Every structure is written in structure tokens, then in C-alpha cells.
Amino acid sequence: MLNDQFGRQFNYLRLSITDVCNFSCTYCLPNGYQCDTPRNFLNKSEINTLVNAFAQLGTKKVRITGGEPCLRNDVTDIIKQCKNTPGIEKVAITTNGFNLFNKIDEFYNAGLDALNISIDSLNPSMFKLITGHDKLTHILKGIDRAIELGIKDIKINAVLAKQFNKNQLKDFLDWVKLKKVTVRFIELMETGNGAAFFEQNHLSGLSVKTQLLAQGWLQVVRGKLNGPAEEFCHPDFEGRIGLIMPYSKDFCKSCNRLRVSSLGKLHLCLFAEHGIDLRPHLNSQDTPATVNAIQAAMGNKTISHELDKRLTGATTHLAMLGG
Template sequence: MSPLADRYGRRFPYLRLSVIPACNFRCTYCLPQGYHANPNAAQALTLDEIARLLRGFTVMGMHKLRITGGEPSVRHDLTYILRTAAAVPGVTKLAMTTNGSLLTRRLHEWMDAGLNAINVSVDSLDRAKFARITGHDRLDDILHGVDLALDAQMPSVKLNAVLLRDVNDNELPAWLEYLRERRVGVRFIELMQTGDNLPFFRDHHVRATALETQLLEGGWQALARVADAGPAREYRHPDYAGRIGIIAPYSKDFCSGCNRLRVTATGDLRLCLFGDFGIPLRQFLQADDQIEDLVHAIGRQIDRKEQGHFLHEGRTGITPHLASTGG
């Protein structure tokens, strides 16, 4: 079958699969009151359902998979999920986004299962700020886990930092020092409006363009984007081992290079993080002989994907918070 493509010519080799909506942190921009389970919600996909889902997507050209949450390590069978995903023919890059709370204890176990890329949320290099943003004084332990991943020669190690005005938007000098000797990428992400964070968004949203200007003035050079890359615009500098990426969803033509689809923990296909609907796929994941039906179901829906999101209009779709869909 030809690679999955929409009516705008965009192809989708990259799938983000949430395995659980729960999170053990209380980040101010996502779940400031902590996670509260919905007692009426469906259970998350099983290992067998995940395997069938991934086989269907690889038939359609997916080869990069990112496991997300909530916080994926909250799920007790995460290692088995990684092993299951790594065993699916066609999955060549197995990544995960995590808050790093179990990194020092589980890193080697996850790598043995097939994990070969990791993004760790580190919203500040200042211990007090980190604790204030996340609700946990865990910065030193998490950074130790990042160093362990580098020492273990994890092929791709990146850090995610959500930019918050008057909170952590003045830390570029500290990050530059951190990147001087570490072969790690840091992604600065513009705060995004979701269904339940409008007052916080208005108080703390800051555009990333000013940061990009500082980088260019400091001699950082933009890199060409590879086909299965995430949404960041990447920069490098000859004096630094690490790289910097900018994720600016409010910038012009941000969605023109979209190459990823999302599936929620309960099996709903989301064509956009901020879309107005989810497409239930779970009915096609109950038996091995349903893969063809799954592929056709996905193919029939892809042209419903919009050319762009509607964040500029304040429309956030059905995403109440980033943990609900995996960010």
C-alpha cells in the first residue's frame, strides 16, 4: 500500500501513541491540580490491541513511533509495551516522551526492550523553578537520568522545556552552558492554549521568535529538517555539543510540515492535537484478521485532516489538557 497521505500532500511516517492519560506530576501548564481519573472512562489499550494497531500503521508507511502519556511510566507494563512495539516489523525508531521520574531506575530496562530515543521534560534548570512548575523537587534526579542515557549512548536524547513568560523565559544562558559539552538537544516549546488553561495561557504565553533571534545573533545556524522529524526548527553551533530546537505552533505555516498522527490511550485516532473529533479504532483491534479493516478505516478518514489548527482563533478542539492526548 502507498504511504498514508492527506489531500494536501502531507505524508505521515510518524505516530504518537498515548498509553495512559494519567500523570504523576502536577505541571502548572497541564495538570495543576493533578490527574483525576474518570471512573466511566474506557480502559487503555491492551498489549495485543497495541500490536495490531501498530501493524496496521506500519502497513501504511509508519516507521517512527513515539510512546506518550500522560506519563507513560505510570503504566506498569510499559516495558512490555516497548518490547511489543519494537517487535513490530517496520518500526525503526522507537521513542518515548517522559517526565523522567523513573529514568534512573528503568532506563536500561527500557533500552533493552528496544527504546532508542527519549525526550525528557525539563522545564527549568533552576531547582526551585522546576519544583514550582512540576510540583516535585526532582530536578537533580532527572538530570542524573539524562546523563545516564548519554553515558549509555542512547541514539537520541532530547529535553523539552515549555516556555513560560516571567517564569523560565530568561534561562537561555544556563541552557547554553548545559549544552556546551552534552550531545543532547533541548526543545523550547511555546505554551499552547488548551480547553482548560485560558487564564494561565494569557498570563504566561510568550512567542519563541525572540529566542530564535537571540540564537541567530549568537551564531547558531538553522538545520535542514529530515522527513520523519518532529515539529521543531533545529539549530546548531560549532562551539556547542548540543543542539536547540524551537517548537512554535503559533508561527506562520507551522502545520505545513505536519507528518504525524496521534492515537489516544483508548484507541481513538486524532488527526490533529487540537482537532474537533476522534475516530474510534478499537473495534478493528480485536483480532489479528482485522488488520485490513483497520487500514481501510484509517485511509477513509485521513482526508478529514485540516490544513492547519485553529489556535489563532482560540479554538482548541476536544483537548482539555495536553495529558489527555499526549501533547
């Protein structure tokens, strides 16, 4: 296994394949994608070398993310490529769902195991206000199709923000009453470009947790390949509720994931000061050298992010590295 100096094991890779996004969410890209980085994103050969290197180091799960990964025409090929890598047990994708209904059959047939969709409100007007797009009905059709296909691990990500969705817990609870999905409320995280929005909109997930426990929800034991979310179930509900609270005590204690950007940089934390360039090894298809570079980097992994000190590292917005 890939370990750090604090005894944590890393079996989960979050792989960004583009930093481009076609939505303009208020908390991430309020002015839309600005094209302020090179667009020579990792190609399939480089991704193959990268995923094989991580698999050799004990990685079991790969999440394909962005930006919006479904803007790449070869995303289905990348899903299949990751799934066919020896050692990789689970392939997931995080998407805004803009073309999910049209693509989910392809993704499923390519071997997709898990699906995360960003939906910050179930109110169409509020959804449009947050994202800049009137796509909610179409996205929900894609989720229904994913359920029909038998994809069991479906999660909905909703960022908590005072100005937009602080009072919409009931809407999501009503939805998961009969819908076998997990809705995960994510605390707003500060980024380099989002300090003012953070100050105006940050909400602690603890208030949601208190409400859930008061209503008879029970906390679920976390799986070994799962991220840091706290999940809750209720005997009267088909679906589950999750909470991701990066400002809570010991949030990073169970960290099990590493990130690679769409330009081939290894990020030991979402809020690290810089990435470690793996591109030369990937470009030459040198898997052993990639393995060595990843192992060498682990000595620089810190015990925790420093969001509580308002230190956001090199992350100017969440789309640049996939959140």
C-alpha cells in the same frame, strides 16, 4: 505511504498509552490528575494490532507518550513490541523522567532509539514550583545514564512561560555546551482548561530564535522522521537548541504525524474536535479493518489547526493526548 488531500505524507505515530500523570505542571494539570475519563487503556494486544496497521501504511516511527507512560508497568514490553514490528525503524518515548534512572537500561535493552524528557527549568526550586515535585537531580542522573548507554537522540522539552522560565535560556545554553542533547523550547499552547494561564504566560519562540542567530547558531536541515521543530547547532556547543512554534506561519505545512489516544481514538490533529474510534477493530485484532479505518479517516484531515483563532478542539489539557 499514508497521504492526505494536501499531499502530506504521514510516517510518524504518537501513541498515548495512558492519560494519567503523577506531576502537576502549572500549564497542563495544575490541580493534578483528576481521573475524569475511563481507565480501560489500550492493552498490549490492541497496541500490537494498531502498530502493525500503521506500519502497513508506511509508518516508520512510533513515539510512546501519555500522560506519563512510565506509570504503566508494561511500558518496557510495549517498547519492545513496537520495535519488533516489521516496518518500524524508530521507537521513542516522552516522559517526565521520574523513574528514568531506574528504567533506562530496561528501555535501551528493549530497543528504545530516542528519548524526550520534560524539564522546564534547570533550577531545582523553579522545577519544583512548575511540576510540584523535587525530582530534578534524579531526572538529570537518568539523562546521564542514557548518554552513557549510547542513546544518541535525547531531547529535553521546556515549555516557555512568562511567569516561570522566560529568562532561563542562558542556563540551558550553559548546560548544552558540554552535553550532547537537544533542548527544545516549546511555545505554550492554549487548551480548553488553560485559557487564563495562556493569556498570562504565552511567549513567542521568535525572540529565542533571534537571540540564537545573533550568537552564531545555525539552523539544521530537518530529518524526514522529525517533527516540526526548528533545530540549531553551534560549533562551540556539544548540544543543540530547538524551537517548536505552533503559532508561526505554515507550522502545519510539514505535518507528518497522527495521534492515537490511550482509549483507542485516532486524532488527526492535537486540536481536533473529536477522535475516530478504532477500538472495535483493535479489540478484535482486525488489522485490515484498522488499516481501512485509518485510510478512510484521512479525508477529514484539515490543512491546519486553528490555534490562532483560539479554537482548541477537544483538547482540555495536554496530558489527555500526549502533546
